[in-house]
Amino acid sequence: MAKKNHFDYDLIVIGSGAGGSAAATIAARANKRVAIIEEDTFGGDSPNWSDIPTKALLHAAYLYDEARHGTKFGLRSGTLSYNYPSLRAWKDLAVKRTGAAGNRKFYESHNIDTYAGHAQFLSPNEISINRKHISAGHFLIATGSRWIAPDIPGLTDISYLTPRTMLESIRPPKSLYIIGADSIGVEIAQLMAIFGTKVYLAEIAARILPKEEEEVGRLLEHYLKDHKGVTALTQTRTVAIVKDGLGYRVSFLRGGVEKTIRVEEILVAAGRVPNVDLGLENAHVEYDPTGIKTNEYLQTSARHIYAAGDVVGHAEHTHTALLESQIAAHNMFSKSQLAPDYTATPRVTFTMPSVASVGLTEDDCIKRDLKVNKALAPLTIVARANTSDFRDGFAKIITDKKGAILGATVVAPDAGEIIHELALAVRLGLSARDIADTQHAFLSWSEVVRVAASKLVH
Numbered sequence: 476m477a478k479k480n481h482f483d484y485d486l487i488v489i490g491s492g493a494g495g496s497a498a499a500t501i502a503a504r505a506n507k508r509v510a511i512i513e514e515d516t517f518g519g520d521s522p523n524w525s526d527i528p529t530k531a532l533l534h535a536a537y538l539y540d541e542a543r544h545g546t547k548f549g550l551r552s553g554t555l556s557y558n559y560p561s562l563r564a565w566k567d568l569a570v571k572r573t574g575a576a577g578n579r580k581f582y583e584s585h586n587i588d589t590y591a592g593h594a595q596f597l598s599p600n601e602i603s604i605n606r607k608h609i610s611a612g613h614f615l616i617a618t619g620s621r622w623i624a625p626d627i628p629g630l631t632d633i634s635y636l637t638p639r640t641m642l643e644s645i646r647p648p649k650s651l652y653i654i655g656a657d658s659i660g661v662e663i664a665q666l667m668a669i670f671g672t673k674v675y676l677a678e679i680a681a682r683i684l685p686k687e688e689e690e691v692g693r694l695l696e697h698y699l700k701d702h703k704g705v706t707a708l709t710q711t712r713t714v715a716i717v718k719d720g721l722g723y724r725v726s727f728l729r730g731g732v733e734k735t736i737r738v739e740e741i742l743v744a745a746g747r748v749p750n751v752d753l754g755l756e757n758a759h760v761e762y763d764p765t766g767i768k769t770n771e772y773l774q775t776s777a778r779h780i781y782a783a784g785d786v787v788g789h790a791e792h793t794h795t796a797l798l799e800s801q802i803a804a805h806n807m808f809s810k811s812q813l814a815p816d817y818t819a820t821p822r823v824t825f826t827m828p829s830v831a832s833v834g835l836t837e838d839d840c841i842k843r844d845l846k847v848n849k850a851l852a853p854l855t856i857v858a859r860a861n862t863s864d865f866r867d868g869f870a871k872i873i874t875d876k877k878g879a880i881l882g883a884t885v886v887a888p889d890a891g892e893i894i895h896e897l898a899l900a901v902r903l904g905l906s907a908r909d910i911a912d913t914q915h916a917f918l919s920w921s922e923v924v925r926v927a928a929s930k931l932v933h
């Protein structure tokens with residue numbers, strides 16, 4: 476093993492996604508000797524397989540859907556159609572254009588050595604990749620997470636789809652049974668339904684998007700059913716899946732009644748687990764099934780090893796992984812220590828209407844026994860709902876008894892843009908009055924936020 480001060484690198488980053496990339500570039504810019512290791516495609520999940528490809532396809536789908544329904548605005552859209560291989564080509568172009576997908580050359584041009592292969596700790600300062608051994612004074616573990624298959628009889632005997640493989644399908648299936656209706660399950664349900672797939676969305680919890688406010692699940696369930704023909708099967712336990720010709724027979728239990736349906740494909744979006752299979756015991760890094768344990772400064776039980784991104788499991792978003800990566804890089808090489816602030820992390824589901832939230836939900840407040848005030852303004856209250864002929868949505872704001880905003884949810888077109896004023900409010904402890912007294916441009920969707928805030932002050 477290499478001796479202290481004679482390590483090959485100052486920093487080795489394991490995993491080249493959002494959780495690894497920022498730290499690697501920050502350290503290299505500070506003239507540290509840096510290596511990054513990747514066992515799959517450089518750039519990680521977000522640009523290659525997750526955020527970028529899903530949102531590129533969703534953009535095309537919403538454009539198609541809106542144009543298809545343009546007759547009411549006087550548009551002639553009767554002959555509109557799509558070509559699925561061309562849609563996939565658009566998705567591939569968007570992936571390529573991020574610059575982060577397959578970006579091994581980017582690292583090399585920034586003086587960061589790259590290694591392709593599975594990293595495994597041999598000792599606290601040394602890892603192996605393939606048969607090579609390299610050492611470092613510091614490590615950042617940013618190995619992300621992967622899909623897990625729920626324990627459903629027959630599931631592991633079939634070739635089910637994951638969101639990653641679904642995006643590579645050569646055509647939309649005729650029918651699709653999705654297991655899991657959090658952000659990703661719901662986004663893909665809408666995507667496929669727009670392209671003509673009959674979608675069944677099975678969720679074990681009482682509502683779809685179960686981590687969001689109750690009103691969100693109810694609204695989205697109705698919207699997806701009425702406008703896209705999606706059958707949401709909440710409080711549903713899938714009990715068996717068997718191959719049936721070219722498709723599958725799925726049996727599920729709902730309200731004590733067992734039913735069986737036949738579908739062409741099965742998609743599993745029922746949750747992810749952290750990637751912790753890298754010899755962490757050899758480095759004395761503690762972890763449990765929820766991820767690697769760190770202190771508030773992202774330092775693991777081994778003082779020279781930090782962790783960031785999905786493998787830590789604080790909030791599985793790309794913006795959180797990037798923030799943690801930057802903070803870990805700072806903390807490793809600096810005397811001052813920073814801690815990531817998760818209180819105002821925005822959460823967005825890119826459906827139509829999109830769902831965006833920040834801070835505490837009503838359920839969170841009940842669990843914490845907080846005394847709160849709340850107000851909800853429906854989207855129909857703003858003039859934009861009329862001029863865009865879109866009415867499904869709302870803004871909901873929760874404050875403490877002094878009026879400080881604790882949490883908020885917006886369901887609207889572009890809710891992912893609207894949420895940031897509320898994220899700032901949560902972070903800075905602004906009050907509902909601060910929002911209500913701020914002019915909001917007439918005919919913007921954001922007017923619904925001002926109206927919800929006004930209800931809390933008048």
Ligand SMILES: Cc1cc2nc3c(=O)[nH]c(=O)nc-3n(C[C@H](O)[C@H](O)[C@H](O)COP(=O)(O)OP(=O)(O)OC[C@H]3O[C@@H](n4cnc5c(N)ncnc54)[C@H](O)[C@@H]3O)c2cc1C
Pocket residue numbers: 489490491492493494495512513514515516518519520521524525526529530592593594595617618619620638639659750752753783784785786790791792793794795796825
């Ligand atoms: C379909 C989908 C859509 C999403 N959409 C959004 C969105 O719109 N907005 C958002 O904020 N978030 C979104 N997310 C979540 C977001 O993609 C993740 O939170 C983010 O990519 C996590 O980054 P990471 O660096 O922690 O992990 P990853 O990007 O997964 O990077 C980890 C890398 O480590 C590598 N690795 C693992 N183990 C080893 C090892 N032992 N040796 C070498 N390499 C290893 C892996 O191959 C992987 O490339 C989405 C997720 C999915 C699945």
Ligand SMILES: NC(=O)c1ccc[n+]([C@@H]2O[C@H](COP(=O)([O-])OP(=O)(O)OC[C@H]3O[C@@H](n4cnc5c(N)ncnc54)[C@H](O)[C@@H]3O)[C@@H](O)[C@H]2O)c1
Pocket residue numbers: 625626654655656657658659660662677678679680684685711712713744745746747790791792793823824825
């Ligand atoms: N817009 C996005 O797509 C987006 C944005 C940011 C982050 N992410 C992150 O990506 C990660 C993965 O997202 P996800 O939505 O797939 O996973 P998730 O873990 O958030 O949700 C899985 C869902 O599956 C359900 N489920 C589990 N077992 C089931 C079963 N046997 N039958 C039916 N339902 C079952 C759970 O109740 C849950 O609602 C999340 O942490 C999410 O925060 C996604």
